[in-house]
Amino acid sequence: MEIQIEQVSASDTVMTAPSGPSPSMSAPSDKAVLTPSSLPPTEELQHLRSRVKQLEEQLTKTVRVSAGPATPSPNYNISTTRSHFAGTFHVASESATAGQPPTISRSIMHKTRVFGQSHWMNGVAQFAEVLDLIEPLLQKEGARAMSNLTRCKWLGKTIKAQRTPAWPCPPTRDLPRKDVADALVGNYLRTSESVYRVLHVPTFQRDYEDAMNSKNAEMPFLILLKLAMAIGSSIYDDRFSMRATAIRWVHEAQTWISEPESKARLSLQFLQIHILLLLAREIVGVDGALVWVSTGELFRLAVYMGLNRDPEFLPIMPCYSSEMRRRLWNTILELVLQSSMEAAGPPLCSLDDFNTLPPGNFDDEAITQENPIPAPDDVFTDVSVALALRKMVPLRLCIIKILNGISSHAGYEDTLRLDQELRVASKLISRELQGYKTKGSGGRVPSDYQTRIVDFFIRRYMTAIHMPFFSVSLNETQYAFSRKVVIETSLKTWCTIFPMSSAMASHSQNNALPLETDELSRLALCGTGTFRTSSMQAVFLIAAELKTQVQEETSTLGPMSLRRDLYSVLQEAKKWSLHCIEAGETNIKGYLFLCLVCAQIKGLMNGLSREELPTVLLEAAEEAEAGCLSILEGKIDSATIDVERQDDMAMDPVSEIMADWSLMMPDTHFYLGDSGNMDWMTMDSLAACASYSIDGI
Known part of the structure; x- marks a missing residue:
């Protein structure tokens, strides 16, 4: 069969929500989102308070999703997939229409964890069929694919042990x-x-210079400095050559922060160390999967210190102290939202938990002055990007609660309303950030990194709200809009992180930085966390679309036509995923599974039958594992262990080795420590663990 790849630019498609009944959730207006620019400080404070209250009331009236019963409804079902490659995982789903087969994924259960609808594994679950196809060949005694995977697993564990x-x-x-x-x-x-x-x-840079020129720097600042350097080391080069050093710095900080006298350290610097530790754990890959649990403790620690109360309601303090408290609280809110999206757990906080206003539009130098006046809203400052994200906190919090809550699930009409809300808010934020660049006053402008980060976060939420309906949209035209949104948003997410992608419009590549120098691309390559996992999710969603296109085209008489931009992403993703292993990633399953998916799509394009596909998949698995083995064997410290002595391998049972479905997420563990007698804060972490775990599955 003749195959034609259709060229479609990532910038050629404009998505518009289908018209329908007037949504009950009104989109936020300019007044509801943007802050005043020319009011006196006292009036501005009062105006901001009223706007926050207005947003809270609006949010209460907007998306009223009917809470379902605590027990599964008759159209609720749990399907189970077992594989030597992936272990056992369960997908909880329900039907879009009463009396129909379950089609909408609500959660995924794996090992002792339960992932809500925002988790990236919802994209990977589209390819459970691949595991079913290859499973019979893996069960054969002496299967080379299984022995190679076992060896890769052992090498990965050994390398991580040598780094830790x-x-x-x-x-x-x-x-x-x-x-x-x-x-x-x-x-x-x-x-x-x-x-x-x-x-x-400015204060940090002054203390940094003193620390580098003196051996008398205080230990808390050295911990803070090392965490900042650990985060910066992830983009130091494209091989993450300082990974082992960064891991040590993270462990040093965790050791220090876990000491029992931490109760006596309750200060803004202690909060700063907590925040940087969470960021470093996720980026460096030290128990990053549990950052959501630790963020709950950080949230309560901040509440314990009163950061959830605006400084106006506290004893009089200098502008520096009040603005730093607002900034830290703002960052903690961002961590709560980001970790909830990444772990697919409920945020466990609400707008009723705080009255702290957004930070003032000050540069860092200004807040140390006496009675400083904030810059107008159209002037870019050191906090402008943080303020832009803060304006979307109510909407993002609402989305996460709906996606990952236990009793609130959005129907399709609610999804379309959320889509409209998010688009309006996105346009306002984009207009504001672009306004700094077009003002023509010669002032500061947001960096390319900052604007792409904001764009990435918005697209992450857009994908998440439509994900529950993506699987059913591949077969039912009723949800075609969600299919369109998920694919185009996934494509743009990939191009946001990797602007050199061939899927980008040709005119957009001229100003793009190569992977070796682009900081966001390098962060997704060398670091772990949301940029890595969101990239993988985007790739698997694009693969699901291509697979569906192939299956649809085989039922026609004409030549097969596929979108070239989508197809090119799969080819780039394979190279990128292997490059991640070369940069120090030790879990090969993301790359392996991607190779299997690409092999399945290629086999379908070549007209292979279901009976012929397993052999092709097995060959792809063996080829992928051989390449990974070569890389991992080159990274192990042969001075401390002989990789050829198979008998000395402390192998886990095969069932345990193959149960790791983390794909691209590392699983380095360490003792999380004890924060003294702060039982209230520790209980929040325990509650988060309970929400994240399930026994007997």
Whole structure:
């Protein structure tokens, strides 16, 4: 059969929600989202308060999703998939219409964890059929694919063990050379700090210079500095050559913060260390999957210190102190939302939990002055990006609660309303950020990294709200809009993270930085967390669309026509996923499963029958594993272990080895520590663990 690949640019498609009944959830207006720019400080404060209250009332009246019964309804079903590759996982789904087969995925259960609808595995679950096809061949005794996978698993565990210091890991005063430290600190300040405001940069830079020139720096600051450098090390080069050092710095911080006298350290600096530790754990890959649990403890710690109360309701304090409290609370809210999306768990907080106003539109230098006046809203400052994201907190919080709550599930009409809300808010934020660049006043403008991060977050939510209906949309035209949104948003997510992708319009590639120098692309390559997993989710969703297109085309008499931009993403993703392993990733299953999916699609394009596909899949698995083996064997420290001595391999049972469905997420573990007698904060972490876990599955 002749195959034609149709060229469609990522920028050629404009998505518009289908017209329908007037939504009961009105889109936020400019007044409801944007802050005043020319009011006196006292009036502005009162105006902001009334707007926050207006948003809360609006949110209460907007999406009223009927809560379902606590017990599964008659059209609720749990399907189970068991495989030597993936272990056992369960998909809980329900039918879109009463009396119809279950089609809408509501949650995924794997090992002792339960993932809500925002989890990236909902995209991967579209290809459970691949596991069913290859499973009979894996069950044969002596299957090379299984033995190679077992060996890769052991090599990965050994490499991680060699990187990980012994626990506990007491903090030291050792710092890298000044030129290396300068590069790491610069990386952190340009990227993470420009979005998540944690530090007062002038004060931090002054203390940093003192620490590098003196051996008397206080340990808390050294911990803070090492965490900032650990985050910056993820983009130091395209091989993450400082990974082992970054892991040690994270362990040192965790050891220090877990000491029992932590109750006596309740200060803004202690909060800053907590925040940077969570960011570093996710990016460096030290128990990043449990960041959502630890974020619950951080949230309660901040409440314990009163950061959820606006400084106006606290004893009089300098502008510096009040603005730093607002900034830290703002960042903690971002971590709550991001970790909830990533872990697919409920946010466990609400708008009723705080009255802290957004930070003032100040540059860092301004808040140390006496009675400073915030800059107008159309002037870009050090907090402008953080303020842009803050304006979307109510809507994003609402979306996460609906997606990952236990009793609130959005119907399709609610999904379309959320889509409309998100588009309106997105346009307002985009207009604001673009306005800084077009003002023509010669002032500061947001960096390429900052604008792409905001764009990425918006697309992450857009994908999530339509994901529950994506699987059914592949076969039912009633949900065709969700299919269109998910695919186009996934494509643009990929191009946002990798602007050099051939899927980008040709005119957009001229200003794109190569992978070796682009900081966001390098972060997705070397780091872990949301950028890595969202990239993988986008790829598997695009693969699901291509597979459906192939199946639809085989029923026609004409030549097969597929979108070239979607097909090119799959080819790029295979190279990128292998590059991640070369950069230090030790879990090969993401790359392996992607190779299987690509092999299935290629086989369908070539007209292979269902009976012929398993052999093709097995060959693809063996080829992928051989490449991974070569890379992993080159990374292991042969001075400490002989990789050829198979008898010395401390193998887990095959069932346990193959049960790891983390794909691209590392599973380095360490003792999470004890925060003294702060039982209230610790109980929040326990509650989060209980929400995240399920026994007997």
